[in-house]
Amino acid sequence: MAIKYIPEPFRIKSVEPLKILSKEERIQKIKEAKYNLFLLKGEDCYIDLLTDSGTNAMSQDQWAGVMRGDEAYAGASSYYKLIEAGKDIFNYDYIQPVHQGRAGEKVLFPLLLGAGKLAISNMFFDTTRAHVELTGARCIDCVVEAAKDPARRIPFKGNMDVERLERLIGEHGAENIGMIVMTITNNSAGGQPVSMKNMRDVAAIAKKHHILLNIDAARYAENAYFVQRDEAEYKNKSIKDIIREMFSYADTFTMSAKKDAIVNMGGLIGVKDASSPLIIKTKANCICYEGFFTYGGLSGRDLEAMAIGLYEGIDNDYLRYRIGQIEYLAARLDDAGIGYQSPAGGHGIFVDAAAMFPQIPYTEYPGQVLAVELYKEAGIRSCDIGSYMLGNDPDTGKQLHADFEFTRLAIPRRVYTQAHTDVMADALVEIKKRASQIRRGYRITWEPPILRHFQAHLEPIC
Numbered sequence: 001m002a003i004k005y006i007p008e009p010f011r012i013k014s015v016e017p018l019k020i021l022s023k024e025e026r027i028q029k030i031k032e033a034k035y036n037l038f039l040l041k042g043e044d045c046y047i048d049l050l051t052d053s054g055t056n057a058m059s060q061d062q063w064a065g066v067m068r069g070d071e072a073y074a075g076a077s078s079y080y081k082l083i084e085a086g087k088d089i090f091n092y093d094y095i096q097p098v099h100q101g102r103a104g105e106k107v108l109f110p111l112l113l114g115a116g117k118l119a120i121s122n123m124f125f126d127t128t129r130a131h132v133e134l135t136g137a138r139c140i141d142c143v144v145e146a147a148k149d150p151a152r153r154i155p156f157k158g159n160m161d162v163e164r165l166e167r168l169i170g171e172h173g174a175e176n177i178g179m180i181v182m183t184i185t186n187n188s189a190g191g192q193p194v195s196m197k198n199m200r201d202v203a204a205i206a207k208k209h210h211i212l213l214n215i216d217a218a219r220y221a222e223n224a225y226f227v228q229r230d231e232a233e234y235k236n237k238s239i240k241d242i243i244r245e246m247f248s249y250a251d252t253f254t255m256s257a258k259k260d261a262i263v264n265m266g267g268l269i270g271v272k273d274a275s276s277p278l279i280i281k282t283k284a285n286c287i288c289y290e291g292f293f294t295y296g297g298l299s300g301r302d303l304e305a306m307a308i309g310l311y312e313g314i315d316n317d318y319l320r321y322r323i324g325q326i327e328y329l330a331a332r333l334d335d336a337g338i339g340y341q342s343p344a345g346g347h348g349i350f351v352d353a354a355a356m357f358p359q360i361p362y363t364e365y366p367g368q369v370l371a372v373e374l375y376k377e378a379g380i381r382s383c384d385i386g387s388y389m390l391g392n393d394p395d396t397g398k399q400l401h402a403d404f405e406f407t408r409l410a411i412p413r414r415v416y417t418q419a420h421t422d423v424m425a426d427a428l429v430e431i432k433k434r435a436s437q438i439r440r441g442y443r444i445t446w447e448p449p450i451l452r453h454f455q456a457h458l459e460p461i462c
Ligand code: F0G
Pocket: 050, 051, 052, 053, 100, 101, 102, 103, 125, 127, 128, 183, 187, 216, 218, 255, 256, 257, 258, 266, 267, 410
């Protein structure tokens, strides 16, 4: 194996014991959870890779910040500290805290969208898609074709297909497009980054057609690291300078701080221009849905931890270790001939479940099959990012066919060690050995109308 694990730029001060259930117990637990990984108890998972969102380990500075948190209802010092950090890093005039990313979407999107409108993105994450649809608008994903071939190793597979974007605007009319969303990194495409060039090109198109450009900024720091590493003209630029340039091309951002701000709860909305009428409307919606605009649904201690985490998340040594961990896991899969969305992206490995189980059709959810197998094999909790997650067409009710059938192993920040990472790789290697014997997938026995994968019940097809 050519890749060396990059040692952690921290040491462990507080530990959280893990329980390891026997294989028989795990088989029983997943059956009781109706084969839905979201319905398992956290304590029954040995390695929990369901998400990298809010599952991060905070630093000693952040925990000290928790004690300093100012719980004033209005104008807390923790709020001002957060706003200063936000303005400094993103260079936006208005920063609004919210309790998490989807709260930002709930506050901002109805101001931009509604029935008859469209939103176009390099790819919508599921809750983002849901918040677009809740306004009555519809979503179009417009990622580059290369993203649809997991084996194709080229940088920046998260990019927007700019030619198709132009075509779509021509077909639908710029006046019907409420916003363009650049998701950085592109989570649903495998944590794949977006290049600065692509951002610049998309911004030029948005400007030409007077369409608002919003960044879905959940993993903006990881994206900046890829720009620094892989886009020649940014080699000597700091992560912060790269972020400032990237955000300068957009008008607004919504951000789940539960990822790159390395906190357990939090989110932000940003509005670049102080004169934007969106600011006053954002404050009003925030007061209705989240609470007064100086706390935005968060405790003062959360605001304080986020203000500190924003800086820790853009540290170059941390990002090198962070992406290095994902690359180490990817290299182990390469050795075993296991396909994944390659090259490795930012926040996890998206195993190509369609390649592992070619015998299982998308209607039987190969990504879910592998997720269940990983739990049975090693107590690892992962999730499907494929047709099972995508769900049904909101107009026809028909099962949509996703571009990918991935099983996502999302890696929490600063939580798992190299030995844990080896457990992940070993489990996948074992499953691959018996993959051809798994002949059938799952059927859904009950599902809610939207975001079904969180709640649905499944059963194996015999
Ligand atoms: N946008 C992206 C790209 C996301 O990945 C997420 C969340 C959100 C928005 C919503 O943020 O959870 O704070 O409300 N992604 C998590 C995940 C849940 O597991 O990928 P949130």
